[in-house]
Amino acid sequence: MNNALNSLASEPPARILLIKLRHHGDMLLTTPVINALHQAWPQADIDVLLYEETRDMLAAHPFIHRIYGIDRKWRKLGTRQHLCKEWQLLKTLREQKYSLVINLADQWRSAIVTRFTGAPARIGFDFNKRRGWFWQTCHTQLASVANHQSLHTVEQNLSILAPLKIAPVRDVTMSYQPEDWQAVQSRLHSKGVEGAFIVVQPTSRWFFKCWDERKMAETITALQNDGHTLVLTSGPDKNEKAMIEKILALCSPERIHSLAGELTLRQLAALIDHARLFLGVDSVPMHMAAALRTPCIALFGPSKLTFWSPWDVVGDVIWAGNFGELPDPDKINTNTKERYLDAIPVEVVVAAVRKQLL
Known part of the structure; x- marks a missing residue:
């Protein structure tokens, strides 16, 4: 050997x-x-x-x-x-x-x-x-x-x-090509997005990792009232896109746009890299935001925090376990309708976002 x-x-x-x-x-x-x-x-x-x-x-x-x-x-x-x-x-x-x-x-x-x-x-x-x-x-x-x-x-x-016996490198690298950002810019321009924006990813492929749509909408409304432009993203799955539509229906149409299901992973990385801030749940885009050093507010639930929290994140991880009981991650039925993140208060998330945007 x-x-x-x-x-x-x-x-x-x-x-x-x-x-x-x-x-x-x-x-x-x-x-x-x-x-x-x-x-x-x-x-x-x-x-x-x-x-x-x-x-x-x-x-x-x-x-x-x-x-x-x-x-x-x-x-x-x-x-x-x-x-x-x-x-x-x-x-x-x-x-x-x-x-x-x-x-x-x-x-x-x-x-x-x-x-x-x-x-x-x-x-x-x-x-x-x-x-x-x-x-x-x-x-x-x-x-x-x-x-x-x-x-x-x-x-x-x-x-x-x-x-x-080689030296470790602790940086996570999310890479994309210039053409990926060019494609995103074209989509943003077509939707009238100009200047700074916040990316919001409310969805995960497992819905037990998601926050209540009304709470997400209340948070978005507070940020709209602060004058921010928001871009909502999700995976291409029909259930994820339906969740985005439900959130949009609860929000004012001013300064909010959806690219849900429209981007490749590298295009999503380019979008997050150029965002002023990323707000999202435990998901692949959350890990992208941490890797890209985009200020990030991550809403985290019953996954193993030690293993899967965003690595070396710039920002805050808001853990539902600080606000209520969470089940053993190894015993969760991934098809459950339970939303374990719902224990997180809206005002805590809004305050964390505002702190990062100072």
Whole structure:
């Protein structure tokens, strides 16, 4: 095991593969690992394997050489074609002759890919649920997860670098291209948005993470009365867009505009990057705002605060647990109609926003 890692000190890796197969926010929080690898070995090509639908989170990252995607729609092609797609991906990855593979994922699939690359150095996590010869065989080194329960997700990811003895980089990077901002500017202009604006993201793909529509509307009304222009955003899901429409119906039409479901993830990043402030719930855009250093008021509910609070945020996290009882995050029915954020008072959110805008 150690011989493969020791060889990297004398012969820096030419090609590195990082594997993470999770959701959009998880992908954004892998960027400190990518940044640290680039800092240690700036000449190395760093590739990433992810789920295809999350590609946009990393597509513009300046230190990524190439992205490979597993498309979960392959399963709809039938068994034969699905297996052909998987086999072609495995062969393509093996042909890259990676010096080092970093497996941040916990799926058996990621372990198989890691082993099949044939890389001499293959690092994964020593997950409790993966204690066994097969997981060990797929990796040449396993990084400890002993203190993960007390670490933010960013810190958990960075801990995989311990066997490499390279300096961590703690910055999360959300990247977009100039054309992304140009597209957003065009949309803003078409809606008559001029000058400074606040981005409001009331929705999450899980509605138990959302605040009551009336409370959000009351907050927006207070900000309208202060003279601010607000731009509302959401994902493309019909339920999220319906929530935006309900909020809009409760607000005065002055200085409020909706781009709900209209933007790509990179365009949304560009919008947030140019905003005066971001107000939103626990969601991917919240993590984007923190990464982009846009002043942020994050409304947080029953998710694990230690793991998922916005990393190194400029602004405030308003936790519903300070105003009422919250359930165990591991026992929540994600389909519940309960709105756990409703314990948060409107006046607390308005005061926090006004403080950031001083």
